[in-house]
Every structure is written in structure tokens, then in C-alpha cells.
Amino acid sequence: MSSLKPKIFITGVGAVTPFGDSPDGFFDGLLRQVDLYADMTVLKGLPEKKAKGVEVPFVKPAQPVERFMELGTGALRSALYDWGGRQSEKSRIVFVLGTGVGVSDQLLIDPDADTETIRMPASRLAENAGMQCSPVCVGSACSASSEAIAYAADLLREERCDMAVAGGVEALSQLVYMGFMRLHALDEKGCRPFDENRKGIMVGEGAAFFVMEREGECRGNKVYAALLGSGITNDAYHVVGMDKSGTQIKRAMGLALADAEVSGEDVDLIVAHATGTRLNDATEAECIKSFFGKNLAHVRVVAPKSAIGHTGGASGAFGVLTALECIRSNILPPVLRLEIPDEQCSLPVVYKTAQHRKISTAMINSFAFGGVNVVLMLGKAEKT
Amino acid sequence: MEITGCAYAAVQDYENSLGGLRDLRVTDTFSKMGLSVCARLWKKAGCALILPESLGVVLATRTGPAASVRTFASNVAEHGFYGVNPGLFPNIMLSTSLARITVAFGIKGVCVPLFIQNGLNEAVECAEVLISGRRCDSVIILSVNCGCGCFGMLIEKAGAAEKRKVRSLHLPLDSGKSCPPTYEKGD
Numbered sequence A: 001m002s003s004l005k006p007k008i009f010i011t012g013v014g015a016v017t018p019f020g021d022s023p024d025g026f027f028d029g030l031l032r033q034v035d036l037y038a039d040m041t042v043l044k045g046l047p048e049k050k051a052k053g054v055e056v057p058f059v060k061p062a063q064p065v066e067r068f069m070e071l072g073t074g075a076l077r078s079a080l081y082d083w084g085g086r087q088s089e090k091s092r093i094v095f096v097l098g099t100g101v102g103v104s105d106q107l108l109i110d111p112d113a114d115t116e117t118i119r120m121p122a123s124r125l126a127e128n129a130g131m132q133c134s135p136v137c138v139g140s141a142c143s144a145s146s147e148a149i150a151y152a153a154d155l156l157r158e159e160r161c162d163m164a165v166a167g168g169v170e171a172l173s174q175l176v177y178m179g180f181m182r183l184h185a186l187d188e189k190g191c192r193p194f195d196e197n198r199k200g201i202m203v204g205e206g207a208a209f210f211v212m213e214r215e216g217e218c219r220g221n222k223v224y225a226a227l228l229g230s231g232i233t234n235d236a237y238h239v240v241g242m243d244k245s246g247t248q249i250k251r252a253m254g255l256a257l258a259d260a261e262v263s264g265e266d267v268d269l270i271v272a273h274a275t276g277t278r279l280n281d282a283t284e285a286e287c288i289k290s291f292f293g294k295n296l297a298h299v300r301v302v303a304p305k306s307a308i309g310h311t312g313g314a315s316g317a318f319g320v321l322t323a324l325e326c327i328r329s330n331i332l333p334p335v336l337r338l339e340i341p342d343e344q345c346s347l348p349v350v351y352k353t354a355q356h357r358k359i360s361t362a363m364i365n366s367f368a369f370g371g372v373n374v375v376l377m378l379g380k381a382e383k384t
Numbered sequence B: 001m002e003i004t005g006c007a008y009a010a011v012q013d014y015e016n017s018l019g020g021l022r023d024l025r026v027t028d029t030f031s032k033m034g035l036s037v038c039a040r041l042w043k044k045a046g047c048a049l050i051l052p053e054s055l056g057v058v059l060a061t062r063t064g065p066a067a068s069v070r071t072f073a074s075n076v077a078e079h080g081f082y083g084v085n086p087g088l089f090p091n092i093m094l095s096t097s098l099a100r101i102t103v104a105f106g107i108k109g110v111c112v113p114l115f116i117q118n119g120l121n122e123a124v125e126c127a128e129v130l131i132s133g134r135r136c137d138s139v140i141i142l143s144v145n146c147g148c149g150c151f152g153m154l155i156e157k158a159g160a161a162e163k164r165k166v167r168s169l170h171l172p173l174d175s176g177k178s179c180p181p182t183y184e185k186g187d
Helices: A023-031 A064-083 A115-119 A121-128 A141-157 A174-182 A247-260 A278-298 A312-329 B011-017 B029-044 B066-079 B086-092 B094-105 B121-132
Strands: A008-016 A093-098 A134-138 A163-170 A206-214 A225-234 A269-271 A300-302 A361-367 A372-379 B002-009 B055-061 B111-115 B138-143 B150-156
Touching: A008 A023, A008 A064, A008 A141, A008 A312, A023 A312, A064 A121, A064 A163, A064 A206, A093 A121, A093 A141, A093 A312, A115 B066, A121 A134, A134 A141, A134 B121, A141 A163, A141 A206, A141 A225, A141 A312, A141 A361, A141 A372, A141 B121, A163 A312, A174 B066, A174 B086, A206 A312, A225 A247, A225 A312, A247 A278, A247 A361, A247 A372, A269 A312, A278 A361, A312 A361, A312 A372, B029 B066, B029 B094, B029 B138, B029 B150, B055 B094, B055 B121, B066 B086, B086 B094, B094 B111, B111 B121, B121 B138, B121 B150
Parallel strands: A093 A134, A093 A163, A269 A300, A269 A361, B055 B111, B055 B138
Antiparallel strands: A008 A206, A008 A225, A134 B111, A163 A206, A225 A372, A361 A372, B002 B150, B138 B150
């Protein structure tokens, strides 16, 4: 296998999650199967008396802009601190933020808020975290942070920058909660991916960011994982509905493997998109089975949304964080709340108890409202 | 790389070219503007001859669908969450406007809804990287903002337009210099 493409390494990680403000805390919560699905205290003004979701309990502000900024700034500062370098040693740093609705809820409480509040989350986060960078914000709904990470890696590969920080933020949103409620997409029993009785999503929030550098230019010896490649397609099917044929999803998987220069038999872990809706889970399962064929025998599937909820634009970043921790620890967290696996899905899902398994190459799926499909490939950081 | 086509639509022009559009009733003004300028560009630059999987879109905006968010929020304030049409909910997301465009034109390549922080150069850089990274052969850049006219252009790898027998302008893009460096090394 030869490649002219430089390897991209993850050299700093920061996260603010329902289980704590560190990647270790996050993964520990997944492994211990902590169930934080409960009545939400943050969203005021909902007509639902018992609106449930997964909150980040230690982030206090309830106002949309403040909450978003606290989640994002915390994770971004942590990532930079973890990286430990001096920004002045880099000639161009790019910050790519992924978010679904950002701070749109601010217009519910402040109808006269100017558009700068809505459009400048990346700039404001960068400023809060003391970054000297070129900020960019990707808004591709559930695939936003995955697309942000993929774009950041491309900027590094094409030598447009020498350091990239990418990931996502999403705060709990009244607009999103009620939108999904009106679309009958919420499961009052919580997210139950691949379960026979699943009924929909549960909302969540959080932030996760990754510092990325080219191999040979990493400031220290701390390298978490390699971002091997990505594949991005568009369903061009429907504004909200998923294309059941899965054609473009499978094409994204193929592009991701090709970009990563690996084959299906190299993949040992899939972090599924797995929102818990009937259609999404069934379509994704069918795509995975069809794409991997007999190679599925040595793959395991995990689904973090069962624990932390659907974190919207940040969900791809949480998928990468899950994969990264699985690669580092060789332990796979069980899918929460999966009681009776749906026979229609029939995937090698990890559930009930964690599994110890050597993981070298992981696929992370993100399939968005509106049809943007992003598949990322993460692997052990083997230096050439 | 080449610029193959440019198109512009003023705000008041958008209604004229959208006959027969699916879900027109719940399509917001922001999306209609994007659709209008894309339709003009599509015709001008011969986009129908481009393989859908190798065509991407960068939907760049300074405002996002702010007007749609405000409208939805004020409807909620007046009628409550149960009094609003749920079909309008997706309009609060930039990804919805992008989806309306990709569905209308069958675009299946890499599509990026971008909130630009400083200028259109961010969108141009994104398109350049998609092409130089071989993710797309052609990228439509659409600049759509609430309350303004909108603009579109098609950027392609060299020679793509000639194959379709469409005229293009050679774009003297100096790769790597669309966005300036953050520091001079040694600062």
C-alpha cells in the first residue's frame, strides 16, 4: 500500500459530556452504562410537562447562547490544553466547527437578536478559547461535526494549514425538541437503537473537539489515533426522509475505505449513527450488512446515542470520540437499553455487557436530515 | 481550476423560475433564493451534463435562514408549539435549504452548508480543496443571504467545461492563498 497523502494524527482531545468534562469521564460513563435520560431542567417554555432528554448537568446557563458557548468553550480549551503546544509555532491554524441549529433558540427568547449571534458561533468560540485561527462553521445537521472533521483533515492534507481543530457543539434546543415531537420522532422510553420496540430518538447535548496535525509535524509524542480517511455523499432524495435504498450511504462507505486505503476486512468496529428511529436503524443495518458481507463476522457495532442521546451536529464528533477510546482501550461499550434485538437489523451489536476486543480500524457513520452522509475512518496511529 | 459560470438573482426575482417545485408551499424564501440562482447557473453552465456523483455544492451564507428561524419562533410565541405547521420546522436549519437544492437538481457529491465568518474566500477555499482533494470534479458555490440578492458560480477542474463544450474563464487561483496565514513563522 503506498500513498502520497500525508497521515493525519489526532494530537489533542477535549470534551464536555453528560458524563463529565473529559474523554475518560465520557468513556467511563459509556462502559458503566450510566443512564442519564431524565426530565430536562434546562428547556423552559416547553408545553410538555415531562420533556425528557440527556443534559450536561454541570453546565449551568440555560440561555441558548450562554449554554452553547460554555459547552463549546470548555471542550475547545480542553483540547488545546491537552495538545499542549504553542499556537504561535504554527503558521496557519484552522478551526472547523460543526453544529446543527447552533444558537437559533436565542430568537425564541430574544426575537430582536441580530443575525451575528446566529452566524458567528465559530468566531466567538475561537475567541473565547484564545485561538488565533481561521474559523469556519459547517451546518449539515446530524453530520455537521463529522463533515467538519473530514474537511479539517482535507485542509491539512492539501497543506492549507499546519494545524486544524475540528469537532462539534450542540446545546439542548426547544425548537429541535418540539420539532421532533411534532414529527413523532421521539421515544418516551429513551433511545433504543436496533431494538425491536424502538420508537425514535432522545435529545442530548455536548461538545467534543480534536486537534489534528500531519505526521512529522506533531508537537509531541502524544498521538491518540490516525484519521485515515472519509467518504461524503448526498442522498438527493428528500428534505427530511432517508433514502431506504441506502445507495449513497454505501457509496460513502466505499469512498471512505478507498480514501483510508483499507478494505472491508480491515474494519473491526463500526460506531453506528443509530438514532433509534425505525427507518434509520433498519436502513443503516441493511447498508452495513450489504456492504460488509461476510466481513461482518469480525466487526462489532456500538451506538453511543443510546447513552448520550442525539447530540445533533455534535453527534459525529462523539462518534469519533467513542471510536478513539475503543481503539485506545480495546474495550467496547454496550448499547444501552437494547432489550430485544430487532431481527430485521441483526447486526453484531455489543449490548448488555462491555466486550474486550482488539480494535485497529473503526468506521464512524453520520447520516443527516437532508441527506448528507459522512463516513469517517479512524485507526491506530502507526507512524511511518 | 476554472470558473465555468456565474449567475445572480435579486431577491425579488426568485419566484419566477420555480414552477413545479416540490413542497413549494413550505419552502422558505431563503431556500427559494438558493434554488433560483442555482437554476440559472445550472442552465448557463451546462450542469445537467455533469455526473451527479462528481458534482458538489457549497452553500455559503453570512445570515443562514435567520428569517425562517424568526418566523418560526414568532409563530410559536403566538400559537404555541402545537399551533404551528410541523412542516416548517426543518426550515430553521441551513441543511434544509441545501437539501432542497440537492433534491431539486439531483446533486449527489460532497455538499457543504457553510456559515462563513469572514468572507466568500472561505467558500472558495472549500470548493478548491474538494476539487484538489479529488472529492469532486465540479463544485457549485452559492452565496445566499437573507435580505440580499444571491450569487452562484461553478468551479471545476481544468478541462471539465471544455469536455461539455461550455465556455469557461480560467481562474488564476493561487492554491493555498485563498485564506491568509494566521502567523508569520517566528512571531
